[in-house]
Amino acid sequence: GNSVTQMEGPVTLSEEAFLTINCTYTATGYPSLFWYVQYPGEGLQLLLKATKADDKGSNKGFEATYRKETTSFHLEKGSVQVSDSAVYFCARSNTGKLIFGQGTTLQVKP
Amino acid sequence: DTEVTQTPKHLVMGMTNKKSLKCEQHMGHRAMYWYKQKAKKPPELMFVYSYEKLSINESVPSRFSPECPNSSLLNLHLHALQPEDSALYLCASSQAGTAQETQYFGPGTRLLVL
Numbered sequence: 641g642n643s644v645t646q647m648e649g650p651v652t653l654s655e656e657a658f659l660t661i662n663c664t665y666t667a668t669g670y671p672s673l674f675w676y677v678q679y680p681g682e683g684l685q686l687l688l689k690a691t692k693a694d695d696k697g698s699n700k701g702f703e704a705t706y707r708k709e710t711t712s713f714h715l716e717k718g719s720v721q722v723s724d725s726a727v728y729f730c731a732r733s734n735t736g737k738l739i740f741g742q743g744t745t746l747q748v749k750p
Numbered sequence: 751d752t753e754v755t756q757t758p759k760h761l762v763m764g765m766t767n768k769k770s771l772k773c774e775q776h777m778g779h780r781a782m783y784w785y786k787q788k789a790k791k792p793p794e795l796m797f798v799y800s801y802e803k804l805s806i807n808e809s810v811p812s813r814f815s816p817e818c819p820n821s822s823l824l825n826l827h828l829h830a831l832q833p834e835d836s837a838l839y840l841c842a843s844s845q846a847g848t849a850q851e852t853q854y855f856g857p858g859t860r861l862l863v864l
Contacts, residue, residue, distance in 0.1 A: 672850040683756075683840055684793065684855040691850055729792055736781070736847045737806070740792035 642666055642734045646741035653748050659717040661744045663704075663730035666711070671732040673697075673706055673713040678727045678743075687715075687728070720748045753777075754856035756841050762862045765831060771859045773824040773841030779854075781847030782824040784816060785840040787858070793840055799824060800847035831863045 647662040665673065672691045676684040688697030693708035702717045713730060725748045730741040754775045763769050773782065781800045785793035798806035799818040813835075815827040824841055838858045844851040 669849075672852075674852065676855070683838075683857040684842075686852060686854065689852055727790075733850050735849050736798065736800075736851075737795055738793075738853055743790070743792050745790075 642668055642671075642732065642739050644730050644732050644739050644741040646728075646730050646744050648742075648744070650745040650747055653720055653746070655722055655748055655750050656719045657748075659715070659720045659724075659746065661715040661728055661730075661746070663713045663715065663741055664711050665713065665730075665732045665739075668734075671734060673704070674731045674733075674738070675702070675704055675713070675715050676729045676731060676740075678729065680726070684729065720746070722748045722750055724748050754841055754843055754854055756839075756856040756859050758859055759857070760860045760862075762864065763828065763831065764864055765833070767831075768827070768829045770828065771826040771839055771841075771861075773826075773856055774822055775843040775854070776822060777843060777854070778821075779843035779845055780821055781844045781851070782818060783842040783844075783853060784814075784824070784826050785842065785855075787838040787840055797826075798847060805847065828861075831861075833863050836861055836863045 674689045675687040677687045688699045690697040690706035696705045727743045731738045784796040787793040796810045797816045802818045817825040840858045841856040842853040844853045
């Protein structure tokens with residue numbers, strides 16, 4: 641079936657540390673892939689996306705590359721800030737629906 | 751402008767009340783969505799409207815009644831809700847509801863049913 645699997649959190653990092661949040665998806669068709677971020681008490685914001693294999697999405701220092709061979713779309717940032725503390729959702733498109741991963745909570749400490 | 755607005759921001763209602771949630775977008779999008787999100791969980795799709803017609807109902811109980819008066823507006827009418835319906839209700843929109851599109855989310859309405 642169609643699913644998205646994210647690494648379990650919470651992930652706790654010190655400021656300026658390197659971030660990786662793993663995401664893999666089941667490979668039916670050629671989905672678009674997304675990372676959304678949800679700050680405490682808010683809705684979801686699109687962080688970045690990629691629509692085909694080998695595309696790299698990037699925004700605000702975050703990057704993710706659409707890897708068809710490993711069915712992955714891992715989120716990375718070179719140097720996290722306290723303000724990056726939030727829940728991150730990986731998602732894939734599926735016939736007009738979004739299939740979300742379970743979400744990964746990131747906490748960045750000063 | 752990629753803004754989706756939702757009102758109210760917070761809502762408290764009793765199990766016998768009738769209330770409505772509202773969502774608006776001015777991006778010219780023709781697909782609009784309602785999601786329900788419980789704490790520490792991903793959003794769950796409830797309804798999809800495409801070109802003002804209901805295209806997907808994810809087996810949502812009839813106490814939730816969606817309405818799309820025009821291409822910019824989406825309502826969710828609530829009646830006889832249960833405490834377990836307390837959640838964050840998110841609205842989203844996308845260009846036309848096709849497979850690869852980006853969905854843009856509103857800030858949500860936080861609903862508490864007493």
